[in-house]
Amino acid sequence: MYKEIPLISLQRMPVYLNYLKSIPDSEKFVSSGHIAEALGLGEVLVRKDLAYTAAVGRPRVGYVTEELISAIEEFLCFNGKRHAVIIGYGAVGKAILDYGGFGYYGIEVVAAFDSDTDKLGQSPSGKPVYDVADAEAQIARLNAKLAIICVPAPAAQGVADMLVRCGVKAILSFAPATLKTPEGVEVRQIDVAANLAILSSSIK
Amino acid sequence: MYKEIPLISLQRMPVYLNYLKSIPDSEKFVSSGHIAEALGLGEVLVRKDLAYTAAVGRPRVGYVTEELISAIEEFLCFNGKRHAVIIGYGAVGKAILDYGGFGYYGIEVVAAFDSDTDKLGQSPSGKPVYDVADAEAQIARLNAKLAIICVPAPAAQGVADMLVRCGVKAILSFAPATLKTPEGVEVRQIDVAANLAILSSSIK
DNA sequence: CTTATATTGATATTTTATTATCTATATTAT
DNA sequence: ATAATATAGATAATAAAATATCAATATAAG
Numbered sequence: 166m167y168k169e170i171p172l173i174s175l176q177r178m179p180v181y182l183n184y185l186k187s188i189p190d191s192e193k194f195v196s197s198g199h200i201a202e203a204l205g206l207g208e209v210l211v212r213k214d215l216a217y218t219a220a221v222g223r224p225r226v227g228y229v230t231e232e233l234i235s236a237i238e239e240f241l242c243f244n245g246k247r248h249a250v251i252i253g254y255g256a257v258g259k260a261i262l263d264y265g266g267f268g269y270y271g272i273e274v275v276a277a278f279d280s281d282t283d284k285l286g287q288s289p290s291g292k293p294v295y296d297v298a299d300a301e302a303q304i305a306r307l308n309a310k311l312a313i314i315c316v317p318a319p320a321a322q323g324v325a326d327m328l329v330r331c332g333v334k335a336i337l338s339f340a341p342a343t344l345k346t347p348e349g350v351e352v353r354q355i356d357v358a359a360n361l362a363i364l365s366s367s368i369k
Numbered sequence: 370m371y372k373e374i375p376l377i378s379l380q381r382m383p384v385y386l387n388y389l390k391s392i393p394d395s396e397k398f399v400s401s402g403h404i405a406e407a408l409g410l411g412e413v414l415v416r417k418d419l420a421y422t423a424a425v426g427r428p429r430v431g432y433v434t435e436e437l438i439s440a441i442e443e444f445l446c447f448n449g450k451r452h453a454v455i456i457g458y459g460a461v462g463k464a465i466l467d468y469g470g471f472g473y474y475g476i477e478v479v480a481a482f483d484s485d486t487d488k489l490g491q492s493p494s495g496k497p498v499y500d501v502a503d504a505e506a507q508i509a510r511l512n513a514k515l516a517i518i519c520v521p522a523p524a525a526q527g528v529a530d531m532l533v534r535c536g537v538k539a540i541l542s543f544a545p546a547t548l549k550t551p552e553g554v555e556v557r558q559i560d561v562a563a564n565l566a567i568l569s570s571s572i573k
Numbered sequence: 574c575t576t577a578t579a580t581t582g583a584t585a586t587t588t589t590a591t592t593a594t595c596t597a598t599a600t601t602a603t
Numbered sequence: 604a605t606a607a608t609a610t611a612g613a614t615a616a617t618a619a620a621a622t623a624t625c626a627a628t629a630t631a632a633g
Contacts, residue, residue, distance in 0.1 A: 171589080171590080172567075173589090173590075174590095175567055176563075176567060179560055179562075179566065180547070180558075183522075183545050183546055183547055184547045187546065187547060196609080196610065196611085197610080197611075198609090198610075204547065206591095207591065207593095209592060209593075209612095210590085210591060212610095212612070213590095213591090216612075221611085221612095222610075222611050222612080223598085223600090223610080224599050224600085224609075224611050224612085225598070225599045225600045225601085225609045225611085226599070226609085226610070227609090227611080228611090241567075241570060242566075243570060244570060247569050249565060255464075256460075256463055256464035256467065256468070259460055259464070260459075260460035260461045260463070260464050261561065263460065264460070264461075264561070266545060266561070266562040267562045267565060270562055270563070270565065270566035270569065271566075271569075272562070272565055272566065272569055310572055311565060334572045335568040335569060336568075337561075337564055337565050337568055341383070341470060342391065343384070343387055343388045343391060345407075351568055351572070353564055353567070355559060355561065356383055356387070357465065357468070357541075357559065358468070358470040358471045358473065358474055358476070359380075359383030359384075360541055360557055361474065361517070362383065362445050362446075362471075362474035362475075362476065363376075363379055363383075363557070364515065364539040364540075364541055364555055364557050365451050365474070365475075365476055365515055365539060366379065366445060367555045368448060368515075368538045368555070375619080375620080377619090377620075378620095400579080400581090401580080401581075410621095411621065411622055411623095412622095413582095413621075413624095414620085414621060416580095416581070416582070417582090417620095420582075425581085425582095426580075427580080427581075427628085427629065427630090428580045428581045428582085428627075428628045428629050428630085429580050429628075429629045429630050429631080430579085430580070430581090430629070430630075431579090431580065431581085432581095574633100575632100576632085576633075577630105577631085577632075577633090578629100579628100579629090579630085579631095580627105580628090580629090580630100581626105581627085581628085581629100582626095582627085582628105583625085583626080583627100584623100584624080584625080584626095585622100585623080585624070585625095586622080586624085587620100587621080587623080588619100588620080588621070588622080589619080589620070590620080591616100591618070591619080592615100592616080592617070592618085593614100593616070594613100594614080594615070594616085595612105595614075595615090596611100596612090596613080596614095597610105597611085597612085598609100598610085598611085598612105599608100599609090600607105600608085600609085601606100601609095602605100602606085602607075602608095603604100603606075603607090
């Protein structure tokens with residue numbers, strides 16, 4: 166009987182992964198205590214998190230670093246390759262469309278959409294920028310179940326509604342706006358200003 | 370005796386704020402139940418969070434919407450105006466330097482720095498882009514205690530070390546790398562790919 | 574004026590997350 | 604070969620977060 170991973174543990178997985186990738190290749194083994202120390206977490210917490218993956222550690226030795234990396238990668242990419250699209254080819258959309266860091270998680274950002282026809286064509290790395298009017302057809306054709314909203318806040322809900330109609334199942338939004346979606350369509354928000362504000366309030 | 374707000378409650382403050390801002394002006398009052406419903410949270414949780422601010426609600430009525438917005442804003446901007454700088458004027462740095470959403474939290478992004486001298490000068494909105502070689506002097510002059518790291522992951526730790534030397538007290542990093550900073554220097558990370566991966570894994 | 578009700582704010586309970594403790598074991602040292 | 608030790612993995616205890624309950628009260632209705 167497998168227990169579903171809590172979101173809070175899931176969110177730490179990429180943190181472990183980033184840390185493990187930074188370890189020199191010469192370090193064949195890594196212990197939970199070592200990881201915990203480096204990341205400022207408890208070592209039991211680290212072991213419990215890692216227990217959700219397929220990795221098994223050996224007493225007195227720890228985990229085989231490479232095996233652990235593979236286990237976390239596999240855990241995070243469990244669903245295999247996925248296509249994502251971007252709505253809004255402004256500064257944020259541009260930055261994300263040509264960012265190379267998604268492949269690592271089995272995700273490919275395959276296209277962007279914008280309502281400004283002057284922006285249509287190709288990104289510097291050659292990815293297509295389509296008219297948002299064609300989004301419904303293109304998203305179906307591209308089989309994208311993931312979308313990233315990069316439009317201004319007032320337009321975000323309308324875009325989300327459209328994405329739901331297109332069959333998108335998960336939305337990452339950069340717009341600082343509350344999005345309402347039907348059951349079965351997950352939303353996550355990245356509010357850069359809010360993150361900075363939270364940090365700022367930690368300064369004495 | 371005031372109790373320090375837990376990070377998890379603090380993180381919900383901007384969420385409340387975004388929602389409250391979206392309420393039409395005609396709605397003079399708003400109840401915790403109404404907010405909870407809209408955001409998918411428990412109503413007691415909402416009341417407890419809001420109790421950290423100066424807002425007081427009235428039985429049978431709720432909170433005065435405008436008062437509540439002001440109370441949360443004040444709570445989040447408690448430390449007054451702050452300057453922030455950006456290190457790395459690539460696609461991400463560009464997007465953030467000219468993003469207008471920080472003022473709302475009492476934060477002003479005043480400059481960016483890059484090592485590529487071809488990028489130096491001014492942003493489209495007229496903000497300066499300086500040589501990173503001058504960062505130490507400029508950050509002191511600008512009195513920036515906040516910094517945003519927008520360089521590739523391998524360069525991030527070096528930049529963080531430099532920022533610490535400059536007296537920066539809080540760092541927001543977009544680089545998917547574990548950053549080590551001395552006590553008293555807070556770090557938050559925004560890993561866009563990881564966020565998308567977490568979302569992706571929620572799709573059945 | 575009295576009663577009913579929605580809502581706050583406080584307290585109690587439950588659930589979830591984290592940390593501590595313990596047991597088993599693989600490796601290393603003797 | 605034996606003993607010592609570091610570490611995983613399991614279980615127990617604690618702490619933190621979320622939710623439920625309840626008393627007080629301002630407003631609305633009768």
